[in-house]
Amino acid sequence: MGEWVTQWRVEFLGREWNFVDIGSVVVVLALHLLTLLAPFHFTWPAFWVAVALYFVVGVSVNLSYHRQLSHRSFKLPKWLEYFFAYCGVLSFQRSPLEWVSIHRSHHQFTDTLKDPHSPVRGFWYSHIGWIFDFRSRFGSYEARLKNVGDLKRDPFYRFLHYTYPLHAISFGVLLYAVGGLPYLVWGLGVRSVIFLHATFGINSICHTWGKQVWNTGDLSRNNWLIGLMAHGEGWHNNHHAFEHSARHGLEWWEIDVTWYVIRFLEIIGLATEVQRPTETQKKRKALLSNNMNNQTRELREKLETEINGGKI
Template sequence: MALITSQPKNPILHNSTTVHRSIPRLTNSLFFANNARTLKVSNFNSNSNKFSLGTNPFRTVPIISANVALTEALEPEEEGNVKYRRILLSDVEVKRERRVFFGRKWNSMDLGTAGVVLAMHVLSLFAPLCFNWRAFWVAMALYFVTGLFGITLSFHRNLSHRSFRLPKWLEYFFAYCGVLALQGNPIDWVSTHRYHHQFCDSERDPHSPTEGFWFSHMSWLFDTKSVVERCGEPDNVGDLEKQSFYRFLRSTYILHPLALGGLLYAMGGFPFLVWGMGVRVVWVYHITWFVNSACHVWGKQAWNTKDLSRNNWWVAVLAFGEGWHNNHHAFEYSARHGLEWWQLDMTWNVVRFLQLIGLATDVKLPSQAHKLRMAFHN
């Protein structure tokens, strides 16, 4: 959901979770084509660092979806005079099929993002030809450093949702780990993710599967124009904009992954570069993207969030607990996503450890009263 290339001081076009890309705000009108139901919208206040919860009605907009990808279901659903198609093995309907790769003009930002993503995938194809155990374990170590410490703990739970506080030196260290994941700088990543929660599964959501599974998974990253049209100028990351460290990472972002690639090559040659950059980056890419796509398509809903978020166990295993996505959408502020004892959440285990040794403070967890309000029987 993020921009791959370096950003200007106040970027308008770009992400991540992506990868991530910050998305600008354009209009205050919201629409969602699903029986005019009411969705929960969370608004992030960057000045207070708190979330306020509210409800917004969405009127039905009849839109005929275009041809869906081969991975999506073939049987259409009729709703009035409009035919919708369901995503394979899911009850989620594609309302507004989005064409990204053909029939539109690509700008330089789209080409830059797509070029880096493609380059990482091509580099990873050399993995079987240059396998060795040292390179493999380097990739595994960086998977934990950049994926767990960088993306799930820092970019997501600490910076996007302020689920806990860390000493600044440790907060900045974890954020730097996230930069090495090649998913964009923290300001852009966080901006996109906050907009996702604010406009979840509406027409202003940057990556909803109601516009197609592959759109929510990755292709939305390459359509800068559609993102700009949804939300307009980013105004939800004032807390990060005030800190010179995050502004520095935004202006120098692309240099840091390049430096890591050079270091890996110096340490172990081409095998280290292939496994430590290509394989590891692509692996973390798709795990991050599955939270956006699979966790809004397949799984179960434990809480009445009035959106498409699902708890998905296999994404939770791969993404260090991020797959308990319905739990997360119900209690966005919570540092713990795996709320049941059997719900594996490695990110929470790290946060809990940091709390026990006094490094993580103000750790937020859902109250029993909030759980009762979010339960389906209520």
């Protein structure tokens, strides 16, 4: 069944689409259409439900999918690890297996054509276009999930992988049963769409606009707006400089809500082996970045001098 949905093809808009691609379009379109109903179904209880879920589900994606499962930045008791992973499934960002596989490929092939959401293919593609193209994520059905063998051995993550759409949809039914259309529109539609674009912005905006504190050899940037919207994930250049760090906001003023949750769990003894860069590592990285920046500046000045002097 899994192979059929990716091998089946239909061609339109100048490319081949499989069942997964079309399903992605349907889900994203449905969520955006649901969000358009927000002004007509506003209630304060529905608004606060959306705010609470934006925090819980959003932090769960960052904490579980990204910082723990993708980078092994810390450890949690299994019951708590599974809780955050399950909450992450409610984000409509696919299963932990697929999310982690895509992200590990991103770090392996950052900003190249092999990067699943490479900015070199254009802003629109890196923001949202890539999720409608199964081939950009895996290349082929046979190549999918090759880099998440550690997670595929866990029955819980295999279960979530094959059932994840059911959980998000069932949660929508629950919201409707509890609070009617206002809860569904705000708690599912508005909440999901805003956080989806915050997450997509990490791939697009944070590889286009912002400050590059560290010379990481890629286009990653720190962007304060995405940092706020995505609970700390916008300090993306910091992340690429120290990818195994559980903390992304390395300065006190770099708000990193996900890190605050991890730090709290560490204080009460639930999070262990929490990785963070030492001052020595940061100084060494800063020195390397400064040296590379100086070399780049000297080369640029030399070329400009030769051009202005008529040597080129």
